[in-house]
Amino acid sequence: MSNNPTEKGVPNWLLFLFFGSLAVGAMYSVFKHGFLAEQPRLQAYIIPTLVEVPQRSDAVISEGEKLYGQACVACHGANLQGLVGPNLVDAEWWHGDNEQKIYKGIVNGFSAAQSQSGQIMPAKGGANISDGDVWKILFYISSKNGSIKQDAPIPEI
Numbered sequence: 001m002s003n004n005p006t007e008k009g010v011p012n013w014l015l016f017l018f019f020g021s022l023a024v025g026a027m028y029s030v031f032k033h034g035f036l037a038e039q040p041r042l043q044a045y046i047i048p049t050l051v052e053v054p055q056r057s058d059a060v061i062s063e064g065e066k067l068y069g070q071a072c073v074a075c076h077g078a079n080l081q082g083l084v085g086p087n088l089v090d091a092e093w094w095h096g097d098n099e100q101k102i103y104k105g106i107v108n109g110f111s112a113a114q115s116q117s118g119q120i121m122p123a124k125g126g127a128n129i130s131d132g133d134v135w136k137i138l139f140y141i142s143s144k145n146g147s148i149k150q151d152a153p154i155p156e157i
C-alpha cells in the first residue's frame with residue numbers, strides 16, 4: 001500500500017529542487033539588483049564574470065569578426081580603421097585601453113556627455129546582441145590590436 005507511488009504525493013527531492021531554485025533565484029536577484037546596484041566598483045569586476053564570457057579561441061575570434069560585420073562595421077569601418085566612430089586598431093584610447101573597460105564602453109555606448117568626438121555611440125552599437133557576443137567582438141578587436149591589455153575574466157570550464 002505505501003509502496004504505491006501514486007499515494008505518496010510529490011517526492012521530497014522534487015520539493016527540494018523546486019523551492020531550492022526559487023531561493024537561489026531570489027538571492028541572485030537581491031545580489032544583483034540590491035547589493036551590486038549600490039556598488040558600481042564591485043559591479044565592474046563581478047558583472048563581467050556573471051555574464052557568459054567565452055573562451056578566447058580562433059573560432060570565437062572569427063565569430064566575433066562576423067558579429068563586428070553586422071553590428072559595428074558601419075561606424076568603425078571594414079578594417080577597424082574608423083569612420084564616424086574612432087579607429088580601433090591604433091593605440092589611442094579615449095575610454096580605456098584594457099578589455100574590462102572597453103567591454104563596458106561597448107555595452108553601454110557613449111552618451112553626448114561622455115563623447116570625446118561629439119558623436120554618440122548607442123549601447124552595443126544599437127544592435128540586438130548578447131553580452132557574450134560583445135566579448136566575442138572584443139576578442140576579435142584585441143586580436144587585431146596589440147595595444148589592448150587582455151584582462152578579460154577567464155571563464156570557468
Ligand code: HEC
Pocket residue numbers: 068071072073074075076084085086088092093094095096102105106110114115116117118119120121122124125126127137138
Ligand atoms: C552608430 C555608430 C556606431 C556604431 C554602430 C558603433 N560605434 Fe563604437 N563608437 C562610435 C562613436 C561615435 C564612438 C566615439 C565616442 C566618443 O567620441 O567618445 C565610438 C567609440 C567606440 C569605442 C571606444 C574607442 C576609444 O577610443 O575609447 C569602442 C571600443 C567602440 N566604439 C566599439 C564598438 C563596437 C565593438 C561596436 C559594435 C558592437 C560599435 N562600436 C558600434 C560609433 C559607433
